[in-house]
Amino acid sequence: MSAVRPATRDDLAGLPAEVAPRLLGGVLETTVAGERVAVRLTEVEAYHGLGTGPVADPGSHARMGPTPRNATMWGEPGHLYVYLSHGIHSCVNVVSGPEGAAGGILLRAGEVIEGTDAATRRRLERRGVVRSPKDLAGGPGRLGDAVGLKHPVHDGIDAITGSERAGATAKLLLRAEPLETVITGPRVGVAGVAGTAAFPWRFWIAGDPTVSAFRWGRGARDA
Secondary structure (H helix, E strand, C coil): CCCEEEECHHCCCCCCCHCCCCCCCCEEEEECCCEEEEHHHHHHHEEEECCCCCCCCCCCCCCCCCCCHHHHHHHHEEEEEEEEEEEEEEEEEECCCCCCCEEEEEEEEEEECHHHHHHHHHHHHCCCCCCCCCCCEEEEHHHHHHHHCCCCCCCCCCCCCCCCCCEEEEEEECCCCCCCCCEECCCCCCCCCHCCCCCCCCCCCCCCCCCCCCCCCCCCCCC
16 A cells, blocks of 8 residues: 555645545544544545535535534534434545535545454444455445444544544545546436536546445436
8 A cells, every 4th residue: 555644634625526536545544432443545526515616516415505414514624524324324524625615525435454353343233244345345334334433423523633522533644645547437326417427526446346336316317
């Protein structure tokens, strides 16, 4: 694995669609209840809030402006927006964007490189089956399970300072040298035009086995 370094607020100050590729090959480290897990990031998706960037993003939780649910997205870059998907899965996003703007980068998939036993146990507790190592953090819900971060108690945890929140810490590390080749395309399972080539805001490492299979969102194929 390439050398990594701690991320800074400045690293994440740009628009999510610009920052997202820089996360690939980086690492999210968490310690929850004394158990440490590290995941090498292989797939991410960018989401902009209302008024963020030149193009409105109809697929974002912050598309209508600030709400109690998306408040973390409007905050300081480097915090983690942890939300509940379908009432079941805790999904993890890295907040990025200029001051006063909202943005999140969904961590869609990764490879567990440390803490495999803890990640496997968490996944078994939640799903009851782990078919292969690549499935441990392959998909946003699985990644959330593997790293142990939960909505709502860990929403807003700071991955720059590594300060504790609800018995957990998180640290984001970036590659010292960005990847030379990044693949981009429509976001997975996002409805309507937000899930089409009009928003090629999904970024992934070509050929990595943890990366999600693409699927169209509702109405996206015909949008």
